[in-house]
Amino acid sequence: MRKIGLDVGDKTIGIAVSDLLDITAQGVTTIERVGIRKDTTKVLGLVREYECDTIVVGLPLGLDGTDSIQTEKVREFRTMLENKLRSSGLAHVKLVWQDERFTTKLAENILIAGDVKRGDRKKVIDKQAAIIILQSYLDRVSNEQDTN
Numbered sequence: 001m002r003k004i005g006l007d008v009g010d011k012t013i014g015i016a017v018s019d020l021l022d023i024t025a026q027g028v029t030t031i032e033r034v035g036i037r038k039d040t041t042k043v044l045g046l047v048r049e050y051e052c053d054t055i056v057v058g059l060p061l062g063l064d065g066t067d068s069i070q071t072e073k074v075r076e077f078r079t080m081l082e083n084k085l086r087s088s089g090l091a092h093v094k095l096v097w098q099d100e101r102f103t104t105k106l107a108e109n110i111l112i113a114g115d116v117k118r119g120d121r122k123k124v125i126d127k128q129a130a131i132i133i134l135q136s137y138l139d140r141v142s143n144e145q146d147t148n
Contacts, residue, residue: 001020001051001052001053001054002017002018002019002020002022002050002051002052002053003017003018003022003025003052003053003054003055003056003134003137003138004016004017004018004043004046004047004050004052004054004055004056004134005017005018005025005056005058005098005130005131005133005134005135005137006043006055006056006057006058006130006133007058007100007103007126007127007129007130007133008057008058008073008074008077009033009126010033010070010073011032011033012030012031012032012033012126013030013031013033013039013043013126013130014027014030014125014126014127014128014129014130014131015027015028015029015030015031015043015046015127015130016028016127016130016131016133016134016135017046017050017052017134018134018138022138022141022142023138023142024135024138025130025131025132025134025135025138026131027124027127027128027130027131028046028050028127029046029127030123030124030126030127031043036076036077036080037080039077040077040080040081040084041084043055043081044081044084044085044088044090047090047093048090052093053092053093053094054093054094054095054096055081055093055094055095055096056096056097056098056133056134056137057074057077057078057081057095057096057097057098058074058097058098058099058100058103058129058130058133059071059074059097059098059099059100060074060100060101061099061100061101063101078095081095082095096137098133098134098136098137098140099136100129100132100133103129103132103133103136106129106132108125110128110132111124111125111128
C-alpha cells in the first residue's frame with residue numbers, strides 16, 4: 001500500500017504519494033483550502049483513491065523545535081483527520097508526523113534549479129514541499145529497517 005504526504009498550509013495543501021514499493025514520492029495535486037471539514041474530506045478521498053495505509057503530515061515546528069501558531073493549526077487539522085478516519089471506516093490508516101522545517105526553502109531551491117519561473121513556482125511549491133516531506137519519511141523508515 002502507498003503512503004500519502006501532506007504539506008498543510010493556510011491557503012493550500014500540497015499532496016504527494018509514494019510508489020507501490022514505498023521508495024519514491026511523487027507530487028499529485030494541491031488542494032485549495034475552503035474549510036477544515038471539506039479539506040479533510042478531500043484528503044480522505046485521495047487516501048481511498050491511492051489505497052494509502054499511512055498519512056504523513058508535515059509538522060511545521062519553529063527553527064528551535066518549538067510550536068508556532070501554524071503548528072497548532074496543523075495539529076487541529078490532524079485531529080479532524082483522525083476523527084474522520086475513524087468515522088469513515090479508515091481507522092486502520094496510520095497518521096504520522098514528519099518534521100517539515102526547511103521543506104519550503106528546499107522546494108523553492110529545487111524549483112529554481114529546475115528553471116521554473118517565479119510565477120509558476122507559486123503554483124507548485126506546496127506540492128513540491130509535500131514530496132520532500134513524504135520522501136524524508138520514506139527514507140527515514142527505510143534507514144530504520146536497514147539498521148534493524
